[in-house]
Amino acid sequence: MLLFLNKSIIKNEIKEGxxxxxxxxxxTHFLPQPLHKLIAFLAAEPCSEKVLLDVFLTSFQKSxxxxxxxxxxxxxxxxxxxxxxxxxxxx
Amino acid sequence: MLAxxxxxxxxxxxxxxxxxxxxxxxxxxxxGDYHFSDDSPFIDFPxxxxxxxxVRRFIKPQVDFFLDEFAPFKPLPKDQSFAMLEWGMNxxxxxxxxxxxxxxxxxxxKNNKVIIMPAxxxxxxxxxxxxxxxSGWRLFSDELALISVTDELVYPCTxxxxxxxxxxxxxxxxxxxxxxxxxxxxxxxxxxxxLKPPKASVERMFEPAPLHCIxxxxxxxxxxxxxxxxxxxxxxxxxxxxxxxxxxLGEQGFHLIASLLKNVACYQFEYSDFEQxxxxxxxxxx
Numbered sequence: 001m002l003l004f005l006n007k008s009i010i011k012n013e014i015k016e017g018x019x020x021x022x023x024x025x026x027x028t029h030f031l032p033q034p035l036h037k038l039i040a041f042l043a044a045e046p047c048s049e050k051v052l053l054d055v056f057l058t059s060f061q062k063s064x065x066x067x068x069x070x071x072x073x074x075x076x077x078x079x080x081x082x083x084x085x086x087x088x089x090x091x
Numbered sequence: 092m093l094a095x096x097x098x099x100x101x102x103x104x105x106x107x108x109x110x111x112x113x114x115x116x117x118x119x120x121x122x123g124d125y126h127f128s129d130d131s132p133f134i135d136f137p138x139x140x141x142x143x144x145x146v147r148r149f150i151k152p153q154v155d156f157f158l159d160e161f162a163p164f165k166p167l168p169k170d171q172s173f174a175m176l177e178w179g180m181n182x183x184x185x186x187x188x189x190x191x192x193x194x195x196x197x198x199x200x201k202n203n204k205v206i207i208m209p210a211x212x213x214x215x216x217x218x219x220x221x222x223x224x225x226s227g228w229r230l231f232s233d234e235l236a237l238i239s240v241t242d243e244l245v246y247p248c249t250x251x252x253x254x255x256x257x258x259x260x261x262x263x264x265x266x267x268x269x270x271x272x273x274x275x276x277x278x279x280x281x282x283x284x285x286l287k288p289p290k291a292s293v294e295r296m297f298e299p300a301p302l303h304c305i306x307x308x309x310x311x312x313x314x315x316x317x318x319x320x321x322x323x324x325x326x327x328x329x330x331x332x333x334x335x336x337x338x339x340l341g342e343q344g345f346h347l348i349a350s351l352l353k354n355v356a357c358y359q360f361e362y363s364d365f366e367q368x369x370x371x372x373x374x375x376x377x
Contacts, residue, residue: 010342012349014323021345026338028331028345030324 003049003078004088005042020086029086034059035077042087049078093141097131098122101248101296102237103188104131105180109140109172111154117173117272121251121285124293136183140176142169158183171275174283177253181234184248185335191237191246192344193335197308198231198245199223204303204376205245207236208360209333212280215310215362218258221286222365223372225266230292235335240343243350244299249292251285259284265365304375305330305357316367318358318375326357 008024018036020029031039034056041047041055053074060070081087094115098105109115139157143166153166156179163182167175185193196209197220210216217233224230231237231245233252238245251272254262259282263269270287305326306318330348331337337344356375362368 010345012346014327014349014352016322016324019324019327019345019349021342023342026341028327030327032324 001048002046002090003042003052004046004090005039006085006088009039009086011039011043022085025085027084029084031077035073038074038077039086046090052078093139097128097134098125099128099131100125100180100250102246103135103184103248104133105183106131106134106137107140107176108138109176110142111140111169111172113170113273114140114172114176117285120270121272121287123287124290136180136187138176138179138183140172140179167278170273171278171283173272173285174253174275174278177251177285180250184235184237188237189336189339190241191239192337192340192347194236194238194330195234195333195335196236197233198236198247199372200229200231200245200247200300201227201373201376203300205231205300206304206306206372206375207245207302208306208308209236209330210308214308215258216308217252217254218261218310219308219362219365219368221252221254221258221262222265223369224252224289224292225262225269226365226369228372229295230288238302238347238351239299240340240347242299243302243347245302246299247292247296249288249296251288253283253285255283256281262286302351302355305355306360306372306375307358308360308362310363311361312363314361314363316360316362316364316371318360318371321357321359323352323357326352 008022010021012019017032018039038052038056056074057067057070060066093108093110096107137159140154143155152169154169154172155162155166156164156175194209196207197216198207199220208216220233230249231247235248237248272285274284276282327348
């Protein structure tokens with residue numbers, strides 16, 4: 001399964017992260033750092049959830065506790081980004 | 092007998108027709124420093140304030156607001172006629188002037204630097220605006236911040252300041268020789284009076300200026316004046332909530348806010364004392 005950035009999403013960098021606007025629905029979303037780098041990565045090319053998680057975890061220290069927290073944060077991002085149509089999942 | 096005025100206000104031309112003597116009297120008093128004209132080639136908003144039915148002229152008299160032939164509001168008691176005109180003018184701008192991104196905000200300028208102060212009703216925004224513009228700041232508006240989608244400048248919409256309830260006495264005590272409209276009681280906003288804008292602001296109402304700061308004001312009784320920086324994500328979210336037409340401008344509004352935020356500082360602002368407020372807001376632009 002691959003994750004895509006929805007083509008209706010346009011983005012603007014602001015100081016503490018990324019502002020996203022869905023031109024189809026008119027909704028505005030905000031992603032704080034370091035989650036915003038996932039959007040930049042997905043904008044370049046579609047990828048699997050596993051690859052995306054690996055990209056995200058590079059922003060964190062290698063301690064198991066921090067990696068676990070980051071993984072939880074990532075899972076929450078994926079759930080919410082799918083729900084709000086920021087990203088799309090295709091088999 | 093209908094009196095008719097053509098009134099240029101900032102980027103707009105209003106035509107106002109009325110048979111209501113209170114409207115004529117208040118226009119003459121509060122808009123005394125404006126240049127009424129009879130020969131404007133173009134009218135943005137043709138407004139009529141009039142009594143619709145003969146019966147209502149004599150029994151519980153009421154007035155109607157028309158934009159062209161359209162009456163967007165229910166009639167109001169005659170003693171609220173001037174307040175109705177002012178509210179109606181706001182409605183005209185916020186529903187139609189989409190060449191601007193419009194925020195519900197007090198807007199003031201000093202040293203060619205504009206501060207917009209977006210806030211909810213009852214936060215003290217108009218009271219603070221009135222105090223500042225009678226302390227050397229230029230009035231753009233106590234209600235609307237108009238930011239052009241083409242040049243990103245803030246445009247003045249210099250008009251009387253709408254004060255409610257206790258604020259009327261507070262500003263009457265603060266401003267020497269303040270000129271107010273007739274007071275409208277029992278409106279949906281409580282007791283309302285409009286304050287004449289400073290002449291210096293009226294004379295410069297065609298001069299836009301760049302946005303310098305965004306300040307979210309809040310009156311907190313007995314508090315020390317305090318500016319607290321806020322991050323751009325919170326500011327962006329609050330600006331959307333305080334915008335009249337972000338949803339209409341869509342992508343254009345999104346890019347405009349993002350672009351503005353690159354160059355401005357953003358603060359929460361608590362105050363209770365005008366002297367402290369003056370000092371702190373001036374420190375942002377001096």
